[in-house]
Amino acid sequence: MKSLRILAVAAATLAAPAFAQSWYAGVSAGASRSEVDSGRIDADLAGLGFLTSSTTSDTSGSTWRIFAGARILPWLDVEAYYADLGKTNWDSAVTPPGTLSARIESKAFGATAIASLAPVERLRLFAKLGVASTDADASFSASGFVELAQGSTSKRQTSAVYGVGAQYAITPRVSLRAEYDVHDKVGSDEMGGRFRVQSATLGLVLPF
Secondary structure, eight states: OHHHHHHHHHHHTTSOGGGOSEEEEEEEEEEEEEOOOHHHHHHHHHHTTOSEEEEEEEOEEEEEEEEEEEEEETTEEEEEEEEEEEEEEEEEEEETTEEEEEEEEEEEEEEEEEEEEEEETTEEEEEEEEEEEEEEEEEEEEEETOOOSOSEEEEEEEEEEEEEEEEEEEETTEEEEEEEEEEEEESOGGGTSOEEEEEEEEEEEEEO
């Protein structure tokens, strides 16, 4: 519960306790997908003098997060979260013969404003918009005529976050949440270009 308390404190910085109508915390997990620009990677390799290159990628992965927030209006929440955004892999084969591979792990700590409406009892539909500090850690490997200037690199930057979802109250104390969100411009040019991470998660929300 210590991590949830830390997130609750972060959410409180966005909404003074005097305005909070209720507090909640939760955890969710699901699938993530990144968008690797294979064309950019091939163009960068051509700029380094390779005659041909072919890049393939594995952009699907798993994601999980913990979050805490406060309801400040009947239709408006503020929320803080930590998310493991999963892994992104790409591999390039080049001529003269060689290979270059990258393995990128991404995570984010952010805050969002969540606007919702309740079309029927127990069900809330919502949209969210916010900002996150994202960390991308890349490790590289090479073979053949490809020589590495460095074996790893990291990039921290600010990313926009947006998404939609639905939350259903199973009981007065437990709600089920499904959501889809996007972290924009994760990573760096040194990793093959910035990329978006899309996540679809299912989780539980508990008031406290």
